[in-house]
Amino acid sequence: MREDKLEDRIRAKAGELGFAAVGIARADAAPRAAERLHQWIAEGRHGDMIWMEERAHQREAPASLWPAVRSVIALGMSYAPAADPLRLAGEGEVGRISVYAQGGDYHDVVKRQLKALGRWLASDARCDLKVFVDTAPVMEKPLAEAAGLGWQGKHTNLVSRDEGSWLFLGAIYTTLDLAPDRPGRDLCGSCDACQRACPTAAFPAPYRLDARRCISYLTIEHAGPIPDEFRRAIGNRIYGCDDCLAVCPWNKFAASAAANLAFQPRAELTAPALADLLSLDDAGFRQVFAGSPIKRIGRNRMVRNATIAAGNSGVVALVPVLERLLADDDAVVREAAGWAIEALMGEG
Template sequence: MPEHKPLENRIRAKAAELGFVACGIAAADSAPRTGERLRQWLHDGMHGDMIWMEARAHHRESPAGLWPEVRSVIALGMSYAPAADPLALADAHDVGRISVYAQGADYHDVVKRALKALGRWLATEAGCDLKVFVDTAPVMEKPLSEAAGLGWQGKHTNLVSRAHGSWLFLGAIYTTLDLAPDTPGSDACGSCDACQRACPTDAFPQPYRLDARRCISYLTIEHAGPIPHEFRKGIGNRIYGCDDCLAVCPWNKFAATAARNLAFAPRAELTAPMLSDLLALDDAGFRQVFAGSPIKRIGRNRMIRNCLIAAGNSGNGALLPAVGVLRDDPDPVVAEAAGWAHDQLTFSPP
């Protein structure tokens, strides 16, 4: 009779069956410095307008702060390694650049669906209580993933994997099971500072520390008001997120696109959308174009604001009519961005 495999091995096998390319286990108390670092980051105001980070900091500080019964954390990763160079369109001033992670299906839905399937299987298999989380919950997935051996938090603060580079979507399962933990990840950034040098808005005051208030991903996604003028030129033609610090990571050379979940394959209309088309979108048009995409969450006004910044940086006078119309937009943030873009296209040298 064949030997019954340990539960930990069966968890990894089931996770792989469900599309996870990385799976590791950590004790619930295995990242004790996480709370201290979070409190300092919040104290320094580096979370910007992300008030929810502060409001639920006590839940984020440790798994037990969110769910006292948790004993082990199963950390999981899905690959979204891009087939094309994310920086290839940097000088294509007639298009808007969308971060790789948002060019396909909404990862929240894809990852959570797989997490729930794994959770149902585990509850049946082991008779335990558990909770599943993607990044919409107050969970510190990156330090927990490092503790579980998936990789390490690089100098850009994102998780880096030896096998999958900087291209992992993370999820976590909290469980009441006492599972055997994996060996934690160890930092392999060495002297490399490519991600720090790549940032267009100097969002890293020091390695391993991100000032979200200067980050293009934060400014184009989380920030609701006018984008500060000091960062507008640095944004270039990025209209949703920024891949620069991730894309230059040397560990990406080991990330095989074959490992990517097919759901994250880029939609053709989101790989290089024309700014002229995007600037013409009303709310209904925005919802239609971005249906099923994480981009839908930011709403039409924030997207148009971002596109106007890109238009102002484009030097493309053909965009002036579309920009001009938006100077009278009912949303004051959109109207202000349109005025700025109009001035850039009218008065700035080509």
């Protein structure tokens, strides 16, 4: 009996390990990614994400990071939600956390399975390889498109015909010469639902994102005070924003049952009470968000976010706990608390 091709065995093994999507691209398959990256940085649209600028030369192409690479295996793991990500809009007493952060830390889960796939491949094919998830200077989305997992939609995230917008991406760089898959084809058409859904107009044009206006950036990456012009638009979002993803029509094909169990939402993170979040100290923050990607932003940034949400809540009963934050050790939290109190008392 003829042995299955290596590419087919890779796909089968990836499926066993929980990956919902897998594709292969040549290492030089996304030549325009570098040009777009440098334009984005030159326009300052990366905001405070200085590491994007400092390591841009390594992001330009896989070979810029590892000259020996010949092929890229792009993989996606589903985190499709069972519930409507927008269901808590306008619920003043609770905060909204992005779907991807309501369960286990995807960095750990995806990296563990990538390493398992890498060990198998290195043993089976006698090759060198490197595995990457998110934190490395890797252009996962253009590479995933080149490998046929989907296409970068008008919201700049990957869209899959089968998984919608709900995929965690990872990549394996290898010295193997693997047969590439057909690149993904843009199927956004005339749809502009994601553009219209953005609360802060973070898309200056389709397929272009200004991170400085993005709620995900403002609540996660940005360390200072949240600019006044965006505070009302943030609503009750305390970590990330799903609006542009949630409205994508391709999500109707995503099956939440296929999502990795590690990403199932934790009860305490699906609709956390703002009053509880406003009362967090460092120890409490670490306890609540242990094992969550949220832990990386630290207590002060989370309390800042919850304070802005409290100011938007209309819940005057939150004023006493906000008043305690006027003496907080963190200046950004103190300023946000003052704004929130004024907003709730009708003075903002």
